[in-house]
Amino acid sequence: MKKNASNVPDIRKVKQELLERRQEIQEDLMRLYKEKFADEVQDQGDQALTSTMELLSSSLQDSRVEEYNRIVRALDMIEDGTYxxxxxxxxxxxxxxxxxxxxxxxxxxxxxxxxxxxxxxxx
Ligand SMILES: [Zn+2]
Known part of the structure; x- marks a missing residue:
């Protein structure tokens, strides 16, 4: 099941950094979200995260949302081996x-x- 060796030698490190960065932004945005939509947010847990991120993407013109989306795409590309x-x-x-x-x-x-x-x- 091993994939062909990537041209990028430290892809694991890159992936790790991207995952950590994504986590940071997620927590940041969740805080922001709760401030912005305090009335609507009940304690929904992790299941709501995806829809929360979608809502945030459409409601906030925030550079962190853009960065988040870039990171998500980059992680997809790492999985595809096109990164x-x-x-x-x-x-x-x-x-x-x-x-x-x-x-x-x-x-x-x-x-x-x-x-x-x-x-x-x-x-
Ligand atoms: Zn080129």
């Missing part, structure tokens, strides 16, 4: 970029090219 690899040129994405955008799917060069194409496509 940290550029979808266009298949080169590893720089660590620095992944620090800011853990769910980055393109290296910085391909991203620029992609955005240029997008701009031209839209206009």
């Amino acid at each position: 940290g690899i550029c979808v266009d040129c298949h080169e590893p994405i720089s660590e620095k970029r992944l620090k800011s955008y853990p769910n980055a799917t393109r290296c910085i060069l391909c991203q620029e090219t992609y955005e240029e194409r997008e701009r031209e496509g839209v206009s």
Whole structure:
């Protein structure tokens, strides 16, 4: 059942850090949520977490929600084995970029090219 070795050597560490960060944000947002929606929130326990996060995503313009969503996507990509690899040129994405955008799917060069194409496509 062992998957092929990843190009990213410390993927476990990255995953661990992302999980910890996600936990932090979750706790942060739950606190925020309880302040904001104090009247509606009964003690619902963990089952309500998913819907709580959905509600928060739609009701809060918070950079932490964005970061949370990025982390969730990044964790999905780790599971898929696509994390940290550029979808266009298949080169590893720089660590620095992944620090800011853990769910980055393109290296910085391909991203620029992609955005240029997008701009031209839209206009
Ligand atoms: Zn690339």
